[in-house]
Amino acid sequence: MHVTSERRTLPPGTRVARRYVLGRPLGRGGSSIVYAASDPDGRPVAVKILDPEPEHRATERERLFREARITEQLRHPAIVRVHDSGPLAGGMAYLVMERLDGITLEEHLDGRFWMDLEEARALARVLLDALSAAHDAGVIHRDVKPANLILQGGRPAAPKLIDFGIGRDLGDPRSRVTAPDVVVGTVGYMAPEQLFGDEPTPRTDVYAAGATLYEMLAGRPPHDIDGGDIRDVLGAMVRPPTPLASLRPAIPPALAAGVMRALEKAPRDRFADCRELADACGLEARAA
Structure with a gap:
């Protein structure tokens, strides 16, 4: 299989690595396209074809292989399963995952004032348990946000955490692809220490999970950051978000207080991990 640098859409029936037959495109990122596909046994899978610009190929390929290494070791019903990965001709690469x-969640929230409380609690319970499982394996996601949660069948109680492309395996030096002074993550959800290139810890994901839960419950992100404007970003570093309890008094006090503590600026002031956050919120995190 040959892929051009224009990232053209490949036609149905294209074979990848001689084993996977592509169908329709499911989504497109900055340097990749995800396709519906079938494996050699005819089972449905999704195949990500990485096709970055030539100057970024080495870094992007290593990130894709890092995503594969990290995700393959995680076994949790709410974390997407990765089955295979490998290089392709012309500096390209592929990754095969469950379809x-x-x-x-981002699409689910679009147009809604806020989520139903019970639906939000159900989703939060599963998300925090999935993150706890990743942390137990020494993996920090570093990009938890609504766009990286797939609601299976559109059901908030059945989320899948995806995209460990910038994740860190604290026990594997190869998982450090980004230079220490390069910021990775998504503005509005990344913890303040990520902006300074500090080493990630479970508290880094606690912040991002808190930002995601805040948006689910309040109907808006913790901070209004317009397109990553530096003034808004810097303001978010010092200003606390509006208390959830004042935006939606019906939120149980323990849940509102737990989310607000997860969004503390200093890591030491947050919960040590997602289990502590779940317990404080009264969610009793457990497997989906």
């Missing part, structure tokens, strides 16, 4: 039928 998910659903929408992102």
Whole structure:
């Protein structure tokens, strides 16, 4: 299989690594396209074809292989399963994962004032348990956000955490692809220490999970950051978000207080991990 640098859409029936037959495109990123596909046994899978610009190929390929290494070791029903990965001709690469039928949490929230409380609690319970499992394996996601949660069948109680492309395996030096002074993550959800290139810890994901839960419960992100404007970003570093309890008094006090503590600026002031956050919020994190 040959892929051009224009990232053209490959036609149905294209074979990848002689084993996977592509179908329709499912989504497109900055340097990749994800396709519906089938494996050699005819089972449905999703195949990500990485096709970055020539000057970024080495870094992007290593990130894809890092995503494969990290995700393959995680076994949790709410974390996407990765089955295979490898290089392709012309500096390209592929990653094969389970095919998910659903929408992102970001899409689910679009147009809603806020989520139903019970739906939000159900989703939060599963998300925090999935992150706890990743942390137990020494993995920090570093990009938890609504766009990286797939709601299977559109059901908030059945989320899948995806995209460990910038994740860190604290026990594997190869998982450090980004230079220490390069910022990775998504503005509005990344913890303040990520902006300074500090080493990630479980508290880094606690912050991002808190930002995601805040948006689910309040109907808006913790901070209004317009397109990553540096003034808004810097303001978010010092200003606390509006208390959840004042935005939606019906939120149980323990849940509102737990989310607000997860969004503390200093890591030491947050919960040590996602289990502590779940317990404080009264969610009793458990497997989906």
